[in-house]
Each structure stands twice: as C-alpha cells, then as structure tokens.
Amino acid sequence: MRHIAILILLLGVTACIPPGHDDYAPPPPQPQLVADPAVFGTPPEQAPLSTWQASPVTANAQRVESGTYIVQPGDTLRGIANKTGAGSQILASANGLAEPYVIHPGQRLKITGGRYHAVNSGETGIAIARAYGAPWRDVVALNALEEPYILRVGQKLLLPATAPSDPANLSIEQRAAAFDLEIDDIVTGSQPALANGAAAGEASDWRKAITANTTIATPANFSGRFQWPVDGRVISSFGSKGGGKVNDGLNIGVPRGTPIRASADGVIAYSGDEIGVFGGLILINHGSGWVTAYGHADQLNVTRGQNVKAGETIGLAGESGYVQEPQLHFEIRKDRKPVDPNIHLPKRG
Numbered sequence: 001m002r003h004i005a006i007l008i009l010l011l012g013v014t015a016c017i018p019p020g021h022d023d024y025a026p027p028p029p030q031p032q033l034v035a036d037p038a039v040f041g042t043p044p045e046q047a048p049l050s051t052w053q054a055s056p057v058t059a060n061a062q063r064v065e066s067g068t069y070i071v072q073p074g075d076t077l078r079g080i081a082n083k084t085g086a087g088s089q090i091l092a093s094a095n096g097l098a099e100p101y102v103i104h105p106g107q108r109l110k111i112t113g114g115r116y117h118a119v120n121s122g123e124t125g126i127a128i129a130r131a132y133g134a135p136w137r138d139v140v141a142l143n144a145l146e147e148p149y150i151l152r153v154g155q156k157l158l159l160p161a162t163a164p165s166d167p168a169n170l171s172i173e174q175r176a177a178a179f180d181l182e183i184d185d186i187v188t189g190s191q192p193a194l195a196n197g198a199a200a201g202e203a204s205d206w207r208k209a210i211t212a213n214t215t216i217a218t219p220a221n222f223s224g225r226f227q228w229p230v231d232g233r234v235i236s237s238f239g240s241k242g243g244g245k246v247n248d249g250l251n252i253g254v255p256r257g258t259p260i261r262a263s264a265d266g267v268i269a270y271s272g273d274e275i276g277v278f279g280g281l282i283l284i285n286h287g288s289g290w291v292t293a294y295g296h297a298d299q300l301n302v303t304r305g306q307n308v309k310a311g312e313t314i315g316l317a318g319e320s321g322y323v324q325e326p327q328l329h330f331e332i333r334k335d336r337k338p339v340d341p342n343i344h345l346p347k348r349g
Contacts (some may be wrong), residue, residue: 279320
C-alpha cells in the first residue's frame with residue numbers, strides 16, 4: 001500500500017527538482033538509509049553528527065551603526081574592525097580595498113551598519129544561519145565569502161536585514177520554516193571554524209569517520225576530467241522542465257543496488273540524508289571550485305573527510321528521496337553553480 005500511495009502522490013514527477021520551486025509538492029518521509037557499519041565503525045544510529053549540529057550557536061549578534069571612520073596612525077583594517085564592531089572583510093569590500101589592505105592616516109572608511117555575529121570555535125555557517133533564522137546562502141553573498149569557505153574564530157559576519165531581530169523567540173515551527181538546506185549550503189557552510197593561523201586537517205585515505213569538529217582541507221587542484229557515475233538511461237536531463245521546475249543535473253535510471261562510482265578524484269564533503277528531496281546524498285569536493293553530487297542512494301559507503309579516487313564505489317543507487325523509481329541524481333557544480341553534466345562527461349555511443 002505504501003508504494004501505491006507514493007506512486008499516486010508522485011504521478012508525473014520523474015526529475016529530481018530541488019525544493020523551493022513554485023509548484024513542487026513533497027511526498028511522504030523517506031525510508032531510513034542503510035549505513036555500512038564497516039565504513040562508519042559504529043551502528044547507523046551512532047554515526048557522527050553533521051558538522052552543523054556539533055557546535056551549538058548562541059544568537060548574540062551586535063548591532064553596528066553606519067558611519068565613517070577616519071584612519072589613525074598605527075591603525076590596521078582588523079584593528080578598525082575591532083574598534084567599530086564591523087567585519088574586516090565587509091570593511092574591505094565596502095571601501096574597495098584589496099589584499100594586503102593598505103590604509104593611510106586620514107583616510108575615510110565607510111562603516112557598513114547592521115548586525116554582526118562573531119564566529120566562535122567550531123561553529124559552521126549553516127549552524128550560524130539556523131540560529132538566526134536566515135538563509136546561509138544570503139550570508140555568503142552579503143559577506144562575499146569565497147572558496148574554501150572556512151570561517152575563522154573572531155570573524156564577524158554581517159547578517160541579512162531580513163533575519164528576525166529576536167531569533168531566540170522563534171517557535172520551532174518558525175525556525176524550521178526559516179531554515180532550509182540545499183546542496184550549495186552544505187558546500188559553502190558545513191566546515192567548522194578554525195582559529196587564526198590554524199590549518200585544516202588532511203583528508204583520510206581510510207574509511208573512517210572524521211569528528212564533526214574537524215575542518216577538512218579541500219583538494220589543491222583538479223584535472224577537470226569527469227566520468228559517468230553509473231551506466232544507465234537518462235530519464236531527466238539538465239535544465240528547465242517547465243512550470244517553474246528546474247533540474248540542476250541528470251537523473252539516470254538504474255536498477256536498485258547499482259554501484260555509484262566517484263566521477264573524479266576528490267574528498268567527501270558530505271554523506272547523509274538531511275536534504276529530503278535527494279534522500280541519500282553524497283557530495284565530493286574536487287578542488288578548484290568543482291563539486292559533484294550523487295542523490296537517491298539507498299546505501300552510503302563513504303563518510304565526510306575521506307579521499308576517493310575516480311571510479312571508486314561510494315554508495316548504492318536506490319529510490320530514497322522524492323522519486324518513484326530507482327535512479328541516480330547526478331550534478332556537476334563549478335563555483336557553486338550547477339552546470340550541464342553532458343558538457344563535461346565523455347560522450348556515450
């Protein structure tokens with residue numbers, strides 16, 4: 001009966017359409033994924049927390065008034081940021097300053113007003129956004145954050161003006177409605193903050209869980225070559241599907257249990273099922289702004305912080321998430337933007 005109900009609810013839906021599009025109606029909750037204890041070293045219910053759940057965030061942002069600061073002898077950009085309460089990156093951006101951020105006595109600097117959150121040890125961008133009921137992608141844009149998107153302790157993030165002024169009084173329902181999670185959020189906001197001068201840890205060559213408060217270094221470079229993650233028929237192509245629906249990748253029909261292969265060398269940035277539409281989801285960071293996504297897996301054979309090679313099995317395909325038949329949703333992203341995988345994959349006969 002469950003399968004019949006799902007088929008009725010999903011009639012006509014064949015593509016994986018990310019949440020937030022106009023006429024998309026989600027189906028019932030997805031089945032629990034099968035985690036491989038040999039991979040995680042623990043039973044599925046004891047698998048490590050997502051990084052954004054590991055270090056709670058207190059919403060204690062400080063308000064800074066807009067204005068002008070006149071540079072004094074001995075001032076540095078960071079020192080001015082500390083004096084005014086504004087973020088040094090926001091100061092640099094607002095005043096057209098580039099590294100090494102040279103300033104001169106008497107120079108007038110514009111101070112961008114708003115609410116600023118001071119990043120604490122281990123906090124992630126996603127956790128910060130959730131604490132304030134604000135979309136993390138808006139924080140990324142507002143603060144002009146760039147790859148590798150690793151926050152630093154003490155860094156001040158300007159919050160969107162639309163963020164609730166008193167997030168502590170948001171109900172559970174309001175907080176849930178204000179916070180959603182997309183692939184781009186995980187790519188840009190799932191790394192825990194590091195102390196200034198501290199280096200991110202190296203990825204593991206072994207299939208073992210990386211503690212949630214460990215920041216993982218991203219690959220230094222990428223060859224730019226991808227391979228097909230599965231062999232199967234494309235059942236939904238990249239691009240607009242009409243009616244406001246968009247497919248950010250390819251949906252490839254394959255039998256349940258088909259091995260999913262890494263499309264290129266990289267580091268596992270995410271392995272889990274917190275984005276309901278995709279069910280079991282794996283993200284691989286390849287470096288140089290390239291990321292691949294693999295959705296609707298029934299089994300995940302890798303964990304965050306693990307090195308993988310092109311062609312290595314990372315999971316098993318299934319029908320978790322909002323689909324009605326076994327398949328793989330596959331995306332290639334460059335500098336946060338989805339690109340047509342057909343352009344970057346080898347031609348098939």
